[in-house]
Amino acid sequence: MQNISWLLKMAWRDSRKNRSRLFLFMSSIVLGIAALVAINSFGDNLTTQINSEAKELLGADVEIESRNPIPDSLRQFLSELNIEQSEELSFASMVYFPNTGGTRLVNIRAVEGDYPFYGQIVTTPKQAAEEFYLQNNALVDQSLMLQFNAKTGDSVKVGDLSFLIAGEVNKTPGQSAITTTVAPPVFIPLSQLESTGLLQTGSRINYKLYIKFPEGVNYTTFFKEKLEPRLEKEEVRYDDVEERKEELGDAYSDLTGFLNLTAFIALLLGCMGVASSVQVYVKEKVQSVAILRCLGASSSQGVWIYLIQIFFMGLIGSLIGAALGTVIQYYLPQLFKDFLPFEIELFISGFAILQGVVIGVITSVLFALFPLLQIRKISPLKVLRASFEPEQKDRMKYFVFFLVVLFIFGFSFSQLRDWQNALVFTIGLILSALILFGVGKLIIWLVRRYFPTGSSFVVRQGLANLYRPNNQTLILVITIGIGTALITTLLLSQDLLLNKVKMSSSANQPNMVLFDIQEHQVNELTEMTIADSLPVIQQVPIVTMRLASLKGRSVDELKNDTTTNIKNWVLNREYRVTYRDELIESETLIEGEFQGEVQNSNDSIFVSLDKGLSEDMKVDIGDPITFNVQGAMIKTYVGSIREIDWQRVQTNFLVLFPEGVLEEAPKFHVLLTRYEDVNQSAAYQQKIVKKFPNISIIDLDLILKTLDEVLGKISFIIQFMAFFSIITGIIVLIGSVSISKFQRIQEAVLLRTIGASKKQIIRINLMEYFFLGSIASLTGIFIALLATWALAYFSFETAFVPNFGGALVAYIAITGLTVLIGLMNSRSVVNKPPLEILRKEV
């Protein structure tokens, strides 16, 4: 490159008269960078915190987990190694608050020993966490206390036993507010669990053993050499500190990766704004470049002068963005508080700032290259005559486009860590921009083609402004449109999810499930249900069993054979199986023949499998499977394969037995019913919990409330991120209004000179921004409807019912905002005398 110092000098000299405009270009990328830096810096904070607090998050050195009681032999082994142990049994159960009569399904955590070994259960009052083991005390989740208006000192009934509420749980190791929203914990001493009577057939209990290594041992050596080989042998899962770090790290990088993509969209929108403004800027610079070319500057020198300006503009914009991002970072813990299992300590991440600045500079330069390339083609002849020259095709444009696409893909890949998702993101983004571009072009064409010549002067002038020379209609349609599409998609898909759950329980479908019903409770429960005018829609017996062998090979053998490709969950899980002589509404037979009954004890037993299970088991019709039904081996054959609609409040089973086999096996039951109003449901639940405290109830109302709460928390974060895109769209709008100001002034001055009133000029501007806002927001809403339909069809697998009310609100808000900003920025055009403006602006 020739004479860098001269190029820098020229870039500096040329920028002096354009600083305010260059600042406007630059401001388009500030928010995108701010969002990126804030999220990345916050992500770095999270990683550091996870690394330093991993033990506190686990509450132990290692957590051992099993669906079966932890073997005594293992406990013995751990004791011999001087390892401290603390046991926990957790399961879902109903609790009853006698003071208010409220009932709810909660996560009972029965603990003993010194758990947590690291970190603490934070309670109010503080000492409650240490004292509740000693007596018949319970610790209740704070949101539950709030919901049922319970106070410390009140009682709560868990199973047959009443506990005194010793305090409310504010925080437990490793749990965030969002996990406790779904399953609020109630802690009770393990010593009291037996007396609650909740350990019955069918109870799905999770056994955990928290362990702490003896003082002074090397964590890694001790774990890897002494402990891990033994744990591998036992049928238990375990989480050590490193694994927990990795799990949490992965989960939060997924979250920050997703948020980074929304920030990236804001940045890309800003860059499109930069490209569009630079396009107009370059057009104004044609004469200057031609003069320079005439004086002997080479074509590349012409490009470099403006590229240097854009580079520094991008750099300054990115630095301001990074500074703003660092400030925003301090507000993020508030935004994410429900998702974090710990209080976060904030620090400024130099790497995040550097990354943001580099990305900002690269994107602004890449996008500005499109218009800047035109400079290469400016002929010095332009100084002699401003004749029209047809635009020459420039292959470099395709190359730059390729670089932009590559960069978007590269960035999304770095965030999503999956090339397919990154590809979908890249294509989706380009497709959205293309749709908006196409619609914008089409509308401009339609306006020109079918210009409403009969309409009023104001309307005609407003419409004509959409395609004035140097108009920014297309770029505004794209930036405002994508912002609208993001926000509207969010609103519509949230509705979709809630509707889906609501629809799952349409007329006559069950909306309440009672489970863990013991054999002896079935009749009385059925009577109680009918007496409460609730229908018994289904009453299903459930038998638990495990897999013993598959196609003649034992589970152990299959586990050791890495070539079978049989999924581990298939071999390890506890199967909850029912039996009946017919298929139900949610099941479709897709292969084989369904056998409803076994007449003779010597007959072969044909079971029916779920399609997904049969695929993961690698079995076909006729293959033998042996189940271990609580000690008794039962040999069966795959008789049929079913497709199951899992999306209803319904009991569905991976394995279905025919009648005549499992009737005598130990079992428990599930009952499905339907309530019509919430009061009826509450009264019924209260009765059941009082009478049969072991029975757990889940109802649609609870699911809806929980889902609503979780979605509300998630969508708040997404809305916060989408906000960056919308604001960027507004900045681009302000930029483009300012950049076309000179033209508008000339027009306004001319109109006012020939007698147009101020009011008429304002109305012309109003019409123009109204049309612009309408095109952009309607196209954005159209994309949102398309995206929501795709989500409904492919992802949520539910019927698409568009919320046109929400879409209308989005349309009015975005169009209104566009008009408001357009008019505010045009004030100087109309509020000053024509001559004053001309003197000042020219």
Next chain:
Amino acid sequence: MSSILLVNHVSKTYQSGSKSLTVLNDINFEIKPGSSVAIVGPSGSGKTTLLGLCAGLDGASSGNIILNGKSLDQLSEDERAAIRNQHVGFIFQSFNLLPTLTALENVMVPLELLGKKNVKPQALELLEKVGLGDRIHHYPAQLSGGEQQRVSIARAFANQPKILFADEPTGNLDEETGAVIENLIFNLNKESGTTLVMVTHDGELAQRTNRILKLKGGKLADDSQQNSNISNSH
């Protein structure tokens, strides 16, 4: 070197859709170093096009132009730019100053493009010569038409060009200012021994040159040598 500019069978045709328009048709002439030449003719006769071709701002459709011993049709646009920078000066009807640069910076640009260091004193001297020593930090928009053209003249002479092309240099100025500018051009031209090629409508101005090339309908209609005194001032 026998000639500074040799125009050899030059034609220029523009394509407009399916139609082609011949603006210049088989033009031939030669200009000796140090002489002054006026190109005259009615509007649309091809004067400005010819000037553009001679200065290497555009390429001829056929024929050949040799400027300072170099055949322009063999060169790329960037190579022609280098020649313009080293050997050519320009004065335009509409001044064509860079609006974002001060008067002084405008004059410095050709020198800086040559890669010269410490060019400010030379630019200042030139601005003093054209009588703008007290306006050096003004932007073009802050100068009158006459002042802008004086900056343009100072810029044109900055790189000590072998040949100066002027396109209607007084066309946008009133009579009095125009006369001042004319004198400035001719005086500086004489002082530096530069060849002057000037397009003009102004018959009186043309008379002050050594030679007048008359274009009509894209053809060279007349080529008349004359004995004018270029130092003659009004």
